[in-house]
Amino acid sequence: MKKDSSNKPLAFIGEALRFPPVEEANSEGLLAFGGDLSVERLVLAYQQGIFPWFNEGSMILWWSPDPRMVLHPAEVKISKSMAKVIKSNQFTLTKDKCFDEVIDRCSKIARKGQDGTWITQDMKKAYLKLHELGYAHSYEVWENGILVGGLYGIDLGHVFCGESMFSAVSNASKFAFIKLAKELEKKKYKLIDCQVYTEHLASLGAKEMPRKEFIGILKDK
Known part of the structure; x- marks a missing residue:
């Protein structure tokens, strides 16, 4: 042990x-x-x-x-400023267009309080394989034809397990997250799993849930 x-x-x-x-x-x-x-x-x-x-x-x-940070898709928070960004058509969204680039950009972005990255080369290879088999998906945000943000995660069919996101310009990752939530709301997904608390996720409407309740939702397909 x-x-x-x-x-x-x-x-x-x-x-x-x-x-x-x-x-x-x-x-x-x-x-x-x-x-x-x-x-x-x-x-x-x-x-x-x-x-x-x-x-x-x-x-x-x-x-x-325990607890687990989660978001009910219908409860995603869209601030007035983000609503303006969405309406402005500043960004466009694609899905699974460049999964490998999204995970690579997520691994390289500097994060407060972190020295280096947890997205190792072995992790990249593993999630690329999951993507090839249809388990992992990426959402890409573009501005003037340039990739400026995105996220990726594991799709369980009723719960989307978010893994990481990146933003090269202001609001790009928020845009991806909101678009993901709206898509999953239409598909009647039960949760987006955000894993652990961050202020960024809380600002988007994510909340902490007892692990027991979270596991129950995972099992209730």
């Missing part, structure tokens, strides 16, 4: 395609370490409310935080 800073034992994942119960995660949401980034394991993880998050050179770490 490996132990984290709270001295709670972490499960080691070997070759078997399974995860420990999410209730065994520590107070920070860290559940287990080890395993691989195969398509089968990643899909199983997302279906169970688990996601990988680790730094380059580290073992794979698996997380299931």
